[in-house]
Amino acid sequence: MKAFLKFIAYLFHPVFIPIYGSLVYFQVTRKYTSLEMQVGNLLPIFILTVVIPIISFLILRNIGVINSIAMPTIKERKYPIYISIILLFMIIYKVIPNNYTIELYYYFIGLIIALFTVLMLLFAKFSNSIHMVGIGSLIMYLINLSVHFEINLTLSISVLILFGGLIASSRIYFRTHSKLEIFGGLMLGVTTQFITLSYWL
Template sequence: MIKNVAKALSYVFHPLLIPTLGFLLLMNSSFYFTLISFEAKKFILLIVLMSTLVLPLISIGLMMLTTRFKLNLDKASDRIIPMLNTAIFYYLGFYFLGKLPIFPIYKLMLISSVLTIAILLLITIRWKISAHMAAIGGLIGIFLALSLRLNFNGSLLLSVLLLVAGLVGTSRILLQKHSPQQVYAGFVIGLLVNSLVILLV
């Protein structure tokens, strides 16, 4: 039962779903840059959904259909090509968002994700770090940085996200997908990279 719950949490808060979740949360927050039309929000979400979920999943699916690639994402080395493809698709999303007359925060959210994946990719060459925790840590970093930069009280949202991070991290350990060190490292990298991009850019 516990492992089934852990698996469900890993699927619901999968790294490829976190960007869309982040954009949805941002668009329904009280920040001034949410004051854009509903049509604009739909178009932005479509770009994010395609570049951060649909295209990476299609890419992984196609690799699994070939005999050349024997993907076992439990192995660090087998994560390199999927992560590289994912970084490229994320950057495409950033590129297309850059063509739209929208607030910079939407573009910064994707480029910070690209930077996070690039760092994870370098680490993954030698060590299997948790992408799940980097994703949720990045989401927390974004909203923490926005709260600090705009003097906004986001304690409730941040508390919920921290609870989710704890549950996801525990799930990854229970499923024996990562060690505690890999979970903590992923969270810290996601948190630092995304918060610094929002605070400094």
């Protein structure tokens, strides 16, 4: 069970949430998107949200700013969030301007709002589970896409909710977050995606 929960935590690590949402969009959209357009979006998103954050983490750990991947202290958690917010802004300004992928554009706007809120709460000495922020954002985004494109995605949404429960269980099992921090993270992810819905639905 320990190995399985650790695998789930890594599979839905926050760095993967932007690329997961992007892949979901191109799978369910009814708009015509050429292969060139998909690659032109997915490749830079993958580099900016997965490759660069991983390299940044290794650098921060090597210089002693971060001690472990769990980042147990509030101070340690701030630096990756700073980097992530900057990279997400780069994506919405350079990779996916809202004139042709508005649904994906506002997905990233929601992620930025969520991370900025997490950062502000860290200054107030309250830590949310970023894992739950990520899965909450992804679940709500899939629901939004289902409504927007009038596609039945009940099975996919149900599977994501199941994974959300497993992620919450892993956070409790490894004692990385309290139940309040887990619930707060989930609600933050869901709410920020819901807020952006009115701009593109």
